[in-house]
Amino acid sequence: MLIVIIVTFMILSWAVSSRLKNKFRKYSQVQLGSDLSGKEIAELMLRDNGIYDVSVTSVGGQLTDHYNPANKTVNLSQDVYNGRSAAAAAVAAHECGHAVQHATAYSMLEFRSAMVPIQNVSARIMNIIFFAMIFGTFFVQGLFTMDTALLIIIGCYSVFTLFAFVTLPVEYDASKRALAWISDRNIVNTEEHAMAKDALNAAASTYLVAALGALATLLYYVMIFLGNRD
Numbered sequence: 001m002l003i004v005i006i007v008t009f010m011i012l013s014w015a016v017s018s019r020l021k022n023k024f025r026k027y028s029q030v031q032l033g034s035d036l037s038g039k040e041i042a043e044l045m046l047r048d049n050g051i052y053d054v055s056v057t058s059v060g061g062q063l064t065d066h067y068n069p070a071n072k073t074v075n076l077s078q079d080v081y082n083g084r085s086a087a088a089a090a091v092a093a094h095e096c097g098h099a100v101q102h103a104t105a106y107s108m109l110e111f112r113s114a115m116v117p118i119q120n121v122s123a124r125i126m127n128i129i130f131f132a133m134i135f136g137t138f139f140v141q142g143l144f145t146m147d148t149a150l151l152i153i154i155g156c157y158s159v160f161t162l163f164a165f166v167t168l169p170v171e172y173d174a175s176k177r178a179l180a181w182i183s184d185r186n187i188v189n190t191e192e193h194a195m196a197k198d199a200l201n202a203a204a205s206t207y208l209v210a211a212l213g214a215l216a217t218l219l220y221y222v223m224i225f226l227g228n229r230d
Contacts, residue, residue, distance in 0.1 A: 002220055009213035016209050020202040024063065027087035027195045028079060034187050038080040038092035045096040045181055046074070054099045058082075065091050067098035069113060074099055086188060090196035093182050094203070097174030108169045119163050122156040129153060150225040157218040164211035171207050175200040 036044070042056045054072045058081040059065075065076050074095045080088045101109040129152055179197055182188045188196055 002217070005213070005216050005220055009209065009216065012209045013206070013213070016202070016205045020199075020206060021063070023199050023202045024087045024091075027090070027199050028083060028085045030086045030192065030195060032084050032086060032089055032187070032192060033189055035084055036089070036187060038076050038083050038088035041089050041182070041187060042074050042076065042092040042096050044185070044187075045093055045178075046099060048181070048185065049096075049100045049103065051099055051103050054103075056081075063091075065095050067095045067102070069098075069102050069109075072099070072102075086192040086195040087199050089182055089187055089192070090178065090199045091203075093178035093187070093196075094174050094200055097177035097181075098170075100177055101170065101174060106170075106173065108166060108173065112163065112166045112170050115159070115163050115166065119159055122159040125152065126156045129156075147225065150221060154218065154221050154225060157214065157221060161211070161214040161218045164207070164214045167207055168204075168211055171204055175204060 039056050039058075046052070046054055046056070054074060056074045056076065058078055059075045061077055062079065063077060065080055067074050074092075076092055076095065080091045082088075098109070100106075129149060175197075178200065179193065182196060183193050
C-alpha cells in the first residue's frame with residue numbers, strides 16, 4: 001500500500017512539475033510590453049513596499065528561485081533574473097511577495113519558519129527509525145515495540161503534513177500579492193497578467209500535490225497503527 005502511495009504521488013509530482021516547466025518555457029517567450037527584467041521588477045516591487053534591506057541576486061539552475069529570510073535575499077534563477085517575459089515577471093514578483101510577507105510579519109510565514117527546526121529534527125528521527133527498521137530490526141525491538149515505532153513515525157509525519165499544508169497559504173498569498181502588484185503597477189497588460197497567473201497556479205499545484213502526498217502517507221501509518229491495536 002505504501003509503495004502504491006509513493007508511486008502515485010511520484011507520478012503526480014512528475015506531471016505537475018513537467019506542466020510547470022512547459023508553462024514557464026511557453027511564457028518565457030512572451031516579451032513584456034514594459035520591457036522590464038526580472039531583476040528590475042523585483043527591485044521595484046521591494047521599493048514600492050518600503051523594503052530596502054533585501055537584495056536581489058542571481059542563482060544557478062532552473063526554477064531555483066526563492067526568498068531567503070535568513071540573509072534577506074530574493075534569489076532568482078538566471079532566466080528570471082535576466083528575463084523580460086511574462087514568466088519572469090510572475091516569478092520575480094512572487095518571490096518578492098515572500099519578502100513582503102516577511103517584512104509585514106505575515107502570520108503563516110512566521111508559523112512556517114518556526115516549524116523549520118522541528119521539521120528538520122523530525123526528518124533526522126525518521127531517517128534513524130527507518131534505517132534501524134531495515135538494517136537492525138532486532139535492535140529496534142529491543143528498544144521499543146512496533147506500536148511505539150509507529151507512533152514516532154506518525155508524530156514525524158504529522159509535522160511533515162502540517163508543514164506542507166501551512167506552506168500552501170504562504171505560497172498562495174505570495175502569488176496573490178504578486179499578481180495584484182504587477183497589475184496595479186502596469187508591469188503587465190491584461191494578456192500578460194493571465195499568463196503570469198497561469199504560471200503561478202501551475203507552481204502552486206506542486207505544493208498542493210506535496211501536501212496531499214504527506215497527508216496520504218500519514219493516514220497510511222495511522223491505519224497500520226489502528227490495525228495493530230485490533
